[in-house]
Amino acid sequence: MKRVILYLASTLLWGAAWAAGTGPSSEGEAPAGPVLAETRMILDKWIETQQVIARESKEWQQGKETLSSRLDLARKEVTSIEEKLKQVEGSTDTMAKQRETLQAENVRLKKSAERLSSAAYRLETRIEAVFPMLPDPVQAKLKPLYDRIPLKGAVTKVSAAERFQNVLGILSEAIKANSEIPVIFEVRNLENGKPAEVRVLYVGLGQAYYLSAAGQAGIGRPSTNGWKWEVSDAIARDVQKAIEIQEGKRPPAFVSLPVVVQ
Numbered sequence: 001m002k003r004v005i006l007y008l009a010s011t012l013l014w015g016a017a018w019a020a021g022t023g024p025s026s027e028g029e030a031p032a033g034p035v036l037a038e039t040r041m042i043l044d045k046w047i048e049t050q051q052v053i054a055r056e057s058k059e060w061q062q063g064k065e066t067l068s069s070r071l072d073l074a075r076k077e078v079t080s081i082e083e084k085l086k087q088v089e090g091s092t093d094t095m096a097k098q099r100e101t102l103q104a105e106n107v108r109l110k111k112s113a114e115r116l117s118s119a120a121y122r123l124e125t126r127i128e129a130v131f132p133m134l135p136d137p138v139q140a141k142l143k144p145l146y147d148r149i150p151l152k153g154a155v156t157k158v159s160a161a162e163r164f165q166n167v168l169g170i171l172s173e174a175i176k177a178n179s180e181i182p183v184i185f186e187v188r189n190l191e192n193g194k195p196a197e198v199r200v201l202y203v204g205l206g207q208a209y210y211l212s213a214a215g216q217a218g219i220g221r222p223s224t225n226g227w228k229w230e231v232s233d234a235i236a237r238d239v240q241k242a243i244e245i246q247e248g249k250r251p252p253a254f255v256s257l258p259v260v261v262q
Helices: 002-019 032-133 136-146 160-178 233-246
Strands: 183-189 195-203 207-212 217-221 228-231
Touching: 032 136, 032 160, 136 160, 136 183, 183 207, 195 233, 207 233, 217 233
Parallel strands: none
Antiparallel strands: 183 195, 195 207, 207 217, 217 228
8 A cells, every 4th residue: 555655656746747748748738737736636635635544544543552451340340349349258257157157146145035024024024923921111112113014914125134133132131121120119919909000020031020109019010911900018117128139229238129031
């Protein structure tokens, strides 16, 4: 192609020289003027064509480089995506294994929760049976915790941990009360059937003795239906002595009081 273009260029240049009178001439040939103009026009077209070819070649080269860069970038993106896909597949496998482990752990925890709920229910049932046997002051102190025990057969949203904590709170206070010997002012119905304020000496959770201002005395003991009280004026002097010792009004001494062990 280059040889044809060079040959054409040489021919045009030779024609231009001949038209200018520098080449061979003969009679009868066309005038030099028109031939030179046509030659110049052809030469201009050829130069213009070469410029177009050079520009198109440059643009094509630039386009090729751009396409190559984009192709390289696309290849890198494809490689990156493939690597990420492999990572995702590996993560998916790991997550599947973790999910299986968590599901198994969830089943184990549910079974443990069911066992704990059953144990809490048994303890709550026993506390409900024992609660009426506690002294009235202890019942009054524990009532907020006792009221939190779910009703039998009722659906509760309270967790087993909270139920155990509630049961332990009740037992802790009951054990503490069983180790104390307090003197408490209460109102009791005396032998004449009239209520009167008395001082009650509780010996743990098993025995109690009361004494009125008029010197009337009695004994109290727990039962499944609450505490039972009976008049016993014969022990009034000993009860008064024991109460005064407990209040610090007398020095410590042995006091004989009736006790019933059940």
